[in-house]
Amino acid sequence: MPTPPVFDLQFQQQLDALFRWRRDVRHFKTDPLPSGLLDNLLETATLAPSVGNSQPWRFVVVEDQNCRKAIRDNFEACNQEALKDYDGQKAETYASLKLSGLDRAPAQVAVFCDSHTTVGQGLGQKTMPETLKYSVVSSIQTLWLSARAQGVGIGWVSIIEPDMIKEILDIQQDSWDLVAYLCIGYPEEEHDVPELVRFGWQDRLPFDQTVLRR
Amino acid sequence: MPTPPVFDLQFQQQLDALFRWRRDVRHFKTDPLPSGLLDNLLETATLAPSVGNSQPWRFVVVEDQNCRKAIRDNFEACNQEALKDYDGQKAETYASLKLSGLDRAPAQVAVFCDSHTTVGQGLGQKTMPETLKYSVVSSIQTLWLSARAQGVGIGWVSIIEPDMIKEILDIQQDSWDLVAYLCIGYPEEEHDVPELVRFGWQDRLPFDQTVLRR
Numbered sequence: 001m002p003t004p005p006v007f008d009l010q011f012q013q014q015l016d017a018l019f020r021w022r023r024d025v026r027h028f029k030t031d032p033l034p035s036g037l038l039d040n041l042l043e044t045a046t047l048a049p050s051v052g053n054s055q056p057w058r059f060v061v062v063e064d065q066n067c068r069k070a071i072r073d074n075f076e077a078c079n080q081e082a083l084k085d086y087d088g089q090k091a092e093t094y095a096s097l098k099l100s101g102l103d104r105a106p107a108q109v110a111v112f113c114d115s116h117t118t119v120g121q122g123l124g125q126k127t128m129p130e131t132l133k134y135s136v137v138s139s140i141q142t143l144w145l146s147a148r149a150q151g152v153g154i155g156w157v158s159i160i161e162p163d164m165i166k167e168i169l170d171i172q173q174d175s176w177d178l179v180a181y182l183c184i185g186y187p188e189e190e191h192d193v194p195e196l197v198r199f200g201w202q203d204r205l206p207f208d209q210t211v212l213r214r
Numbered sequence: 215m216p217t218p219p220v221f222d223l224q225f226q227q228q229l230d231a232l233f234r235w236r237r238d239v240r241h242f243k244t245d246p247l248p249s250g251l252l253d254n255l256l257e258t259a260t261l262a263p264s265v266g267n268s269q270p271w272r273f274v275v276v277e278d279q280n281c282r283k284a285i286r287d288n289f290e291a292c293n294q295e296a297l298k299d300y301d302g303q304k305a306e307t308y309a310s311l312k313l314s315g316l317d318r319a320p321a322q323v324a325v326f327c328d329s330h331t332t333v334g335q336g337l338g339q340k341t342m343p344e345t346l347k348y349s350v351v352s353s354i355q356t357l358w359l360s361a362r363a364q365g366v367g368i369g370w371v372s373i374i375e376p377d378m379i380k381e382i383l384d385i386q387q388d389s390w391d392l393v394a395y396l397c398i399g400y401p402e403e404e405h406d407v408p409e410l411v412r413f414g415w416q417d418r419l420p421f422d423q424t425v426l427r428r
């Protein structure tokens with residue numbers, strides 16, 4: 001059996017810096033990723049935990065320009081609809097935010113959950129079937145951190161219609177549900193403060209507002 | 215503005231080791247965590263991404279022994295029910311698996327999502343409201359990695375009834391939904407292979423079965 005690694009204080013501090021500088025990226029350079037990097041990142045994502053070891057993540061690497069355009073059009077339409085929910089100053093701020101990197105990100109991946117997978121044989125899902133999709137989210141956060149450690153940014157686009165994305169990508173598997181659409185590439189800028197904080201949309205919550213004791 | 219960190223090859227390799235050695239832990243030492251460590255870990259978890267910066271994670275630190283016993287009883291009942299779904303050799307294997315560390319884990323945290331939070335003002339949730347719960351999952355994976363880097367193991371228990379757990383913990387907020395119940399403490403053993411693989415329940419999938427191209 002291999003020897004377990006020892007993570008020293010220096011690593012712990014760098015890991016903390018990784019969490020602090022991760023960011024949801026919407027401003028990408030158009031430079032392509034080096035050959036093989038995306039596959040390596042996706043393989044790392046499969047080291048995430050999954051309920052009953054079900055590994056329900058299904059990654060669809062989107063390269064076709066027609067697909068990308070149709071997805072961007074769907075985002076633009078949904079974003080216009082969402083804008084209608086805000087008035088006055090809030091609407092102005094919303095309209096000024098850049099909420100996706102679909103225009104420039106060199107790599108794009110739609111992440112699905114196989115909600116009827118038999119892998120893992122249902123273990124752990126009986127009372128909380130939603131843990132299958134949660135497993136896919138864990139793989140996305142793993143991907144995100146691994147990418148950032150290599151200088152690669154990720155932006156998670158949720159202002160889209162899942163069924164439309166599935167149709168655009170011609171995904172025939174009934175049991176596949178869209179969990180996320182990811183833009184991936186080198187960021188134009190690096191920040192330790194989220195864009196929605198910097199542009200006055202939403203500050204960080206005080207930590208003590210998120211903890212109760214029983 | 216602070217200088218962005220540079221993550222070198224050594225860090226990248228250690229991060230990869232962290233992903234490989236994370237593990238879902240069910241066998242805990244009873245040694246308590248050092249004072250303050252759990253709060254530090256939970257605060258690190260709040261560095262996770264969240265849709266519209268909604269920060270919907272709500273952590274309930276469970277110390278009361280009556281609550282812990284009631285939760286463990288709920289797990290035992292659910293686990294007996296789940297066992298009935300399997301026959302023959304599969305049922306024998308299921309019954310032999312240790313599926314929670316509720317008996318010994320020195321720290322336990324119920325993680326909820328505030329599904330009606332106004333923080334973030336709904337940004338990004340209109341077409342995919344489930345991203346609010348996904349944000350909470352991202353915070354759990356962040357917590358998990360930060361803990362493991364400090365030698366602390368986490369086990370995610372899903373074989374429980376969410377509404378019962380909420381009742382046991384006397385959570386009055388209607389809008390709070392249980393996402394996970396976590397056992398936290400020092401692991402009895404360290405492994406780079408998941409327990410469900412080692413005990414013959416479910417092997418790893420070949421990577422190429424999880425990727426499509428469009």
